[in-house]
Amino acid sequence: MVQSIDWLYFLFSVATENNSNFLFSVATDAYNCARPHFESTPWSFLDFNTGGLLLHSRNVTKISMHLYPSSHSTPQAGDLLHVRAVGDNDTLHFLFCSQGAPTLLLIHTNSTSSEVQVNWPEFVARNTSGSLKVEPESSLQYSSAVVFSRLLEYDDVNDTAEPTSDLFPPYDLQNFTWNPINLSEPMALLCGADASFTNGSLCLQLSVFDSEGRGEAWPHLLHSVNSSQLEVWLDGIPARATHSRFLLEMHAVGEAYPLSTIDVYQSIDDEYTPSIFKVSQWVSSVNGSSDVLGYALWKPVAYRQARPALEDATPCRHSVPWAQSGSMVTASSGLIRAFFSDPESMALNVSFGLAGEPFYNVTRFLSWTLLVGVGSPPVDSFSPLVVAIMAVGLGIPMIILLVGGIWLCIRKSKGASSTSYVPIN
Amino acid sequence: MADLEERQRLLGDEDRGSGPGRPMLAICDPSHLLHRLVVLFFMCFLGFGSYFCYDNPAALQSQVIQDLHLTTADFMQLYAWYSWPNVVLCFFGGFLLDRVFGVRLGTIIFSLFVCAGQVVFAAGAWTNHFWLMEAGRFIFGIGGESLAVAQNTYAVNWFKGKELNLVFGLQLSMARVGSTVNMNIMGWIYNRVTDAVGSPGHTVLGASLMIAAITCVFSLICALVLGFLDKRAERILNKEQEGTGEVIKITDVKHFPAPLWLIFIICVGYYVAIFPFIGLGQVFFIEKFSFSPAEARAVNSIVYIISAPASPVLGFMVDKTGRNVYWVLLAVAATLAAHMMLAFTFWNPWIAMSLLGVSYSLLACALWPMVAFVVPEHQLGTAYGFMQSIQNLGLAIISIAAGAILDSKGYLVLEVFFCACICVGLMAGVLLYFVDYIKGGDLNLSATARAKLSKEASTDAEKERRPSKPTQGELARLAPMSAFGLRNRYLSRLGAQIPDHCSSHLSSLAYRSVLK
Numbered sequence: 036m037v038q039s040i041d042w043l044y045f046l047f048s049v050a051t052e053n054n055s056n057f058l059f060s061v062a063t064d065a066y067n068c069a070r071p072h073f074e075s076t077p078w079s080f081l082d083f084n085t086g087g088l089l090l091h092s093r094n095v096t097k098i099s100m101h102l103y104p105s106s107h108s109t110p111q112a113g114d115l116l117h118v119r120a121v122g123d124n125d126t127l128h129f130l131f132c133s134q135g136a137p138t139l140l141l142i143h144t145n146s147t148s149s150e151v152q153v154n155w156p157e158f159v160a161r162n163t164s165g166s167l168k169v170e171p172e173s174s175l176q177y178s179s180a181v182v183f184s185r186l187l188e189y190d191d192v193n194d195t196a197e198p199t200s201d202l203f204p205p206y207d208l209q210n211f212t213w214n215p216i217n218l219s220e221p222m223a224l225l226c227g228a229d230a231s232f233t234n235g236s237l238c239l240q241l242s243v244f245d246s247e248g249r250g251e252a253w254p255h256l257l258h259s260v261n262s263s264q265l266e267v268w269l270d271g272i273p274a275r276a277t278h279s280r281f282l283l284e285m286h287a288v289g290e291a292y293p294l295s296t297i298d299v300y301q302s303i304d305d306e307y308t309p310s311i312f313k314v315s316q317w318v319s320s321v322n323g324s325s326d327v328l329g330y331a332l333w334k335p336v337a338y339r340q341a342r343p344a345l346e347d348a349t350p351c352r353h354s355v356p357w358a359q360s361g362s363m364v365t366a367s368s369g370l371i372r373a374f375f376s377d378p379e380s381m382a383l384n385v386s387f388g389l390a391g392e393p394f395y396n397v398t399r400f401l402s403w404t405l406l407v408g409v410g411s412p413p414v415d416s417f418s419p420l421v422v423a424i425m426a427v428g429l430g431i432p433m434i435i436l437l438v439g440g441i442w443l444c445i446r447k448s449k450g451a452s453s454t455s456y457v458p459i460n
Numbered sequence: 461m462a463d464l465e466e467r468q469r470l471l472g473d474e475d476r477g478s479g480p481g482r483p484m485l486a487i488c489d490p491s492h493l494l495h496r497l498v499v500l501f502f503m504c505f506l507g508f509g510s511y512f513c514y515d516n517p518a519a520l521q522s523q524v525i526q527d528l529h530l531t532t533a534d535f536m537q538l539y540a541w542y543s544w545p546n547v548v549l550c551f552f553g554g555f556l557l558d559r560v561f562g563v564r565l566g567t568i569i570f571s572l573f574v575c576a577g578q579v580v581f582a583a584g585a586w587t588n589h590f591w592l593m594e595a596g597r598f599i600f601g602i603g604g605e606s607l608a609v610a611q612n613t614y615a616v617n618w619f620k621g622k623e624l625n626l627v628f629g630l631q632l633s634m635a636r637v638g639s640t641v642n643m644n645i646m647g648w649i650y651n652r653v654t655d656a657v658g659s660p661g662h663t664v665l666g667a668s669l670m671i672a673a674i675t676c677v678f679s680l681i682c683a684l685v686l687g688f689l690d691k692r693a694e695r696i697l698n699k700e701q702e703g704t705g706e707v708i709k710i711t712d713v714k715h716f717p718a719p720l721w722l723i724f725i726i727c728v729g730y731y732v733a734i735f736p737f738i739g740l741g742q743v744f745f746i747e748k749f750s751f752s753p754a755e756a757r758a759v760n761s762i763v764y765i766i767s768a769p770a771s772p773v774l775g776f777m778v779d780k781t782g783r784n785v786y787w788v789l790l791a792v793a794a795t796l797a798a799h800m801m802l803a804f805t806f807w808n809p810w811i812a813m814s815l816l817g818v819s820y821s822l823l824a825c826a827l828w829p830m831v832a833f834v835v836p837e838h839q840l841g842t843a844y845g846f847m848q849s850i851q852n853l854g855l856a857i858i859s860i861a862a863g864a865i866l867d868s869k870g871y872l873v874l875e876v877f878f879c880a881c882i883c884v885g886l887m888a889g890v891l892l893y894f895v896d897y898i899k900g901g902d903l904n905l906s907a908t909a910r911a912k913l914s915k916e917a918s919t920d921a922e923k924e925r926r927p928s929k930p931t932q933g934e935l936a937r938l939a940p941m942s943a944f945g946l947r948n949r950y951l952s953r954l955g956a957q958i959p960d961h962c963s964s965h966l967s968s969l970a971y972r973s974v975l976k
Contacts, residue, residue: 301806303803303804303805303806303872304872305748305870305871305872306869306870306872306873307870308870309866309867309868309869309870309871310743310747310748310866310870310871311747311870312747312748312871344531344867345531345532345866345867346525346526346529346530346531346532393526420873421872421873421876424876424877424879424880425876425879427880427883428879428880428882428883428884429883431883431887432883432886432887432889432890435887435890435891435894436890439890439891439893439894443894443897
């Protein structure tokens with residue numbers, strides 16, 4: 036079923052300004068830096084999609100990543116990363132862009148040969164939509180984007196963790212200076228800083244997956260081939276008050292149905308994310324239908340250390356999503372401007388820390404992980420360890436009881452038959 | 461006023477020269493009920509400090525972990541260090557009281573250990589030295605369990621043949637009150653200290669624990685007063701010192717029959733799923749069930765609260781019905797169900813914890829007396845000592861394991877782990893049923909059959925020993941059956957109510973781990 040998985044990354048060092056009609060297209064002209072080949076995996080076994088509307092039993096046969104770098108002469112323009120995950124009969128495109136506010140765009144197409152075409156000068160100019168499009172256009176099934184727009188900070192003097200007042204002027208992520216995207220195998224790292232930061236940075240790390248599994252670090256989110264994982268962290272950013280707490284503002288953008296409602300599920304299973312019993316799912320669905328088109332999923336926990344222990348977990352909360360005008364998001368993100376013509380948008384704040392939790396200044400680090408995907412979110416199930424322990428634990432007493440009971444019955448009936456002879460003797 | 465003082469001085473004079481027959485104020489007369497009530501007051505508060513402080517870490521779990529930057533595994537070391545000394549001391553606590561110190565000096569010494577332990581513990585928190593806190597818990601552990609033995613020895617000394625059951629019941633209630641008050645008040649104290657100091661931190665934690673140490677000082681004062689009153693009573697009444705009556709012979713271990721080992725396994729498998737769980741419970745209820753800290757503390761202490769009234773009732777029930785193995789199996793199964801509820805559902809934890817409280821009390825009433833059925837009287841001390849010793853060993857090890865599991869795998873796996881421990885107990889329980897059935901043992905007899913058997917045995921014992929009796933061991937087992945009080949004497953460990961006429965040989969061996 037699977038031929039090979041190639042981790043390619045394409046580095047274009049083209050002076051794009053010189054060629055105004057240059058089109059970047061996916062599988063052409065690439066400088067193929069042969070990345071390590073992954074071993075073949077039995078995909079049918081790992082195919083564990085929970086049955087989304089469009090993506091039932093999807094296999095990924097090939098994932099390729101490539102990077103559209105901006106010319107280094109124009110430091111203002113950010114990078115565009117394109118990850119193409121080809122399935123048996125569809126393709127999922129992940130686009131991650133640092134032009135303006137960091138944006139992740141997911142495009143699902145029903146063709147294995149669909150391509151993303153970018154008119155780079157127009158894309159950089161950021162004034163028209165359509166500079167990034169899917170070819171053939173008819174293959175487009177669903178698209179959804181998440182934009183990280185602002186970082187808010189407030190002084191929580193009374194330790195209430197209620198960001199009602201005392202908000203500092205927010206950091207606009209579109210005004211950050213973003214470093215070039217750093218590709219490392221299945222991951223891409225984007226770090227940036229505000230001009231006012233003396234040191235420290237805000238980083239986003241995108242991971243795309245060729246099989247179902249779990250993230251390596253806490254919160255070990257369960258991912259499928261239809262999802263990508265974004266880890267966001269603040270590292271060493273100077274706090275403007277000793278009692279500072281942070282909020283992250285996100286936008287969900289879609290042509291018709293952006294992520295809208297948030298469902299918070301209780302989960303009894305905290306094996307992979309100790310002490311966290313909830314999962315938040317921000318889903319998009321067609322007018323109240325139960326079919327989920329796409330989702331952003333997270334556990335309400337952030338970690339205060341890069342290598343966290345259980346005690347470094349700090350709870351987080353999200354606000355109720357509110358509708359936001361599409362034009363505002365379009366202005367802040369180059370990718371949204373390039374792809375969507377008339378987007379709808381919902382906004383959401385995630386606030387880190389509850390009353391009584393240590394402030395940001397204690398460790399000067401916060402990391403939070405988000406899963407973004409199309410179709411239905413992956414559903415957790417008990418690990419084999421838990422099932423095995425319970426089965427053995429409950430099974431053995433039952434077996435002892437059963438065997439012992441049968442043995443006693445036999446003994447009794449034998450005993451009864453032998454005593455029945457006693458009177459004759 | 462002066463008149464009163466004069467009278468008291470006169471009375472004091474009278475006291476010194478008093479012999480029997482001389483009139484004395486009732487409250488000063490050691491043979492009078494009123495005076496014994498005063499003694500009872502001090503006796504009850506003798507253990508209050510140690511019960512209060514034992515669960516300090518559980519009551520302040522999140523604060524301890526946060527202020528000292530601990531992992532949960534580190535935190536559970538505090539419980540493990542309490543258990544380590546008792547792995548050994550279970551054998552020697554009674555011996556030390558009887559032969560080395562005597563009950564008065566022994567009580568004072570153990571109280572001092574408790575006090576010093578708590579102060580060292582608090583000082584460790586104050587100065588942010590975790591090793592010092594562990595040392596404090598170790599010292600505290602040396603005193604804690606043995607103090608419970610001393611407390612019961614005093615009870616026997618003063619109330620033997622009189623109101624002893626009531627006294628045991630009261631002491632038990634005080635133990636539970638201590639634990640419950642601690643669970644519900646320490647968080648409040650911590651918050652008040654935080655308000656006074658300004659911001660939370662290890663000094664606030666140290667200060668709160670120092671405040672908790674006041675209860676230990678109070679208990680130490682009770683020990684001193686009791687020592688004085690006991691000495692005075694001995695002088696006035698010329699009464700004898702009553703020992704714990706405990707005889708420990710380690711070599712007896714190799715003669716322990718198979719059912720006793722199964723009882724040990726049940727005991728360890730069961731209790732390791734209770735105490736470490738309560739130690740970690742507060743944060744569990746907060747995080748899984750979104751309880752407020754106060755609510756979480758309340759639900760965490762419900763096990764103690766329920767077992768106070770349930771123990772005598774269930775004890776009476778088990779006594780009247782017999783069939784201990786069934787009761788044990790029922791209790792273990794109910795506990796397993798409670799833990800599975802906590803693990804796999806979001807049902808209100810009050811249900812599971814109440815079930816846990818009832819089944820915990822039932823197990824205590826049904827399991828501990830069984831030991832007296834399977835070993836001859838002269839080995840009982842050793843058997844109980846051994847049982848508590850391995851129980852403490854299990855608690856120490858499982859506490860550490862539980863903390864480590866929680867740190868890396870979370871509460872579900874931790875609960876599953878506790879379920880597995882109880883399943884081990886359940887296996888041993890089922891095996892015990894069959895082994896007892898095959899051996900024709902009397903563990904699972906009904907109370908009437910048992911009474912009949914003991915009647916026969918007593919008539920047998922009066923007769924000459926018949927050669928047809930198969931083994932010496934069986935004789936040894938049957939002969940003491942004549943003494944119904946024998947079994948009952950060990951019931952005192954559980955705080956179960958004992959008929960007055962049966963308590964002539966009441967042992968005072970009651971350890972915290974059993975009494976709780």
